[in-house]
Amino acid sequence: MSALRQARGWLSAKRRFQFVLTCVMVTGLTAACGALLIMPNSVLPKIRAVVPGDAGLVATDPQVPQLRRIMDSYGKVVAEPVLTGSGKVGVVLGHPARRSEIDVLANELMAATVAVSALWGNDWSQAPVVVVASSPSEFAALTHATGDVPAEVAAATVADPFHPGTQPEGQRVVFGPEAGKRLGADGLRTVLRHELTHVATRAVTVDGSPQWMLEGFAEYTAHRSTRKPIAEIAPTLISRARTGDLPADLPPDAQYEPASGQAALAYEQGWAACAFIAAQFGDPALVNLYRRLATGPKDQAAVDTILQDTLGVSGPAFRTDWRSWITARSREAA
Numbered sequence: 001m002s003a004l005r006q007a008r009g010w011l012s013a014k015r016r017f018q019f020v021l022t023c024v025m026v027t028g029l030t031a032a033c034g035a036l037l038i039m040p041n042s043v044l045p046k047i048r049a050v051v052p053g054d055a056g057l058v059a060t061d062p063q064v065p066q067l068r069r070i071m072d073s074y075g076k077v078v079a080e081p082v083l084t085g086s087g088k089v090g091v092v093l094g095h096p097a098r099r100s101e102i103d104v105l106a107n108e109l110m111a112a113t114v115a116v117s118a119l120w121g122n123d124w125s126q127a128p129v130v131v132v133a134s135s136p137s138e139f140a141a142l143t144h145a146t147g148d149v150p151a152e153v154a155a156a157t158v159a160d161p162f163h164p165g166t167q168p169e170g171q172r173v174v175f176g177p178e179a180g181k182r183l184g185a186d187g188l189r190t191v192l193r194h195e196l197t198h199v200a201t202r203a204v205t206v207d208g209s210p211q212w213m214l215e216g217f218a219e220y221t222a223h224r225s226t227r228k229p230i231a232e233i234a235p236t237l238i239s240r241a242r243t244g245d246l247p248a249d250l251p252p253d254a255q256y257e258p259a260s261g262q263a264a265l266a267y268e269q270g271w272a273a274c275a276f277i278a279a280q281f282g283d284p285a286l287v288n289l290y291r292r293l294a295t296g297p298k299d300q301a302a303v304d305t306i307l308q309d310t311l312g313v314s315g316p317a318f319r320t321d322w323r324s325w326i327t328a329r330s331r332e333a334a
Contacts, residue, residue, distance in 0.1 A: 057081035059091035061129050063170050067093060067142065071131075074138045080106040084113040084126055094132035101132045101180035104188050112193045116200050119221050119283055124200040129172040130192070132180070142174045154179045155191050157198045168202050193222040201290065208297040211253045216270025217290050220278065223271070231333040234268035241330035246323045250303075276325045281311050 059081045071077045071093065080092045080102055090109050094102040113126055133139035140149050143156045153176050160170035173195040180188060197218040198205075205214065223233055231238045240246070250273060251266040260266070277286045292306045304315025311318065 057083055057089050059089050059127070059129070061091070061125075061127060063129060063172065064091060064093070067129070067131060067172070070141050071095070071138065074134055078102055082106050082109045084110045084128065085117075086122070086126060088113075088125070088127040090126075090128040090130070092130045092132070095134045098132045098134060098177075098180065101175065101188060104180070104185045105130050105132070105175070105192055108189045108192055112189070112196050115193055115225055116196045116221055119224060120197070120200045120287065124203070125167070125171065128196055128199060131172055131174045133174055133177050135177050139174060139176050142172075149176075154183060155195055157195050157202075159199075159202055162203075164204070164206050166203065171199050171202065173199065190222050194218045197221040201294065204291055205294040206296040209294040210250075210298055210303060211256045212250045212266070212270040212273055213290055213293040215256065215267055216272075216274040217286070219267060219271035220274035220286070224278075229333055230329045234272055236265045237268040237272055237326065238330045238333055240265075241326050242334065246326060249300075249319060272326055272329075273322060276322045277311070279325070280321070285311060 059079070064079075068077050068079070075095045075097075078094050078096055078099065082090045082092065084090045090113065092102050092106045092109060109128060109130065113128060117124075117126060131142055133142055136149055139145070139153075139156075143149070143158050145156075155173055155175045157173050158171065159168040162168040173192065175188070175191075179191070183191065195218075198214075201214075201217070226233075237247075247269050251262075251269045254260055255262045255266040257263065274286055277289060289306070289310045292310055293303065298306070300315065304318075307313060307315050307318050313321070
């Protein structure tokens with residue numbers, strides 16, 4: 001059984017989709033985001049993360065010493081600096097017991113950074129800081145969580161408070177202690193790309209913006225260079241579409257909450273919306289739409305106005321064409 005089937009079987013049987021839920025947590029201001037567990041098969045050039053841990057590479061992010069001080073109380077710290085391109089150096093931090101996860105993430109970090117920049121552009125740090133926590137308490141300390149952190153959380157992206165339009169500081173992706181065990185290597189790679197998309201877009205993203213755009217864009221970026229069948233990327237959506245059960249509208253923010261029971265479908269619908277936009281209007285139009293929609297809360301009228309201004313199509317026409325695209329893809333997948 002493939003890792004994908006194993007993962008989906010576990011998620012389905014345990015109804016534990018929230019394990020792959022990820023959070024964008026800003027000190028003093030928190031917004032939830034998520035990443036579906038879909039396995040990428042990158043067709044980008046296979047760029048190895050140049051000798052991770054090379055003594056000649058030094059991560060210059062000023063938060064690294066502080067992170068190491070926090071982590072020291074939980075055991076010996078392993079640091080793998082990684083050349084991520086354009087002379088930038090990222091780093092993966094963890095403990096010896098998480099060596100396998102550290103290696104997977106270090107070897108993926110350059111390719112993931114390149115993949116995100118290929119769509120979004122280079123206007124972000126491109127020197128990611130990634131941390132693998134060894135326990136729930138360490139995860140909470142690294143993410144500044146003030147309450148209990150559910151064991152099901154796979155990763156969190158954290159930034160210091162900042163003014164929209166400025167480059168955030170203190171950004172890091174923190175993986176939970178069970179992430180490697182539950183997700184496997186392919187799942188770690190997918191979540192890393194998803195989370196790095198949130199890191200790259202954070203400077204222009206205002207909390208409360210439509211989740212279908214924020215999460216759909218991160219999912220699209222994570223899978224953009226894959227050749228996975230759509231039935232593997234969005235199995236619930238495609239299964240329903242084959243019976244004529246198509247989404248009536250873009251998924252509302254509330255549907256992304258694990259308690260809704262519809263979170264998995266919401267992420268698939270968000271991905272499908274962004275994949276449709278890219279296929280119909282091109283990647284630059286999708287990026288432009290993200291920038292327009294990520295400026296804060298939007299009601300349907302505001303979303304429809306932006307769709308018209310950005311894509312040249314009315315809201316109702318967009319939704320009709322999107323549903324037709326889903327139907328066509330479901331037939332191709334049959």
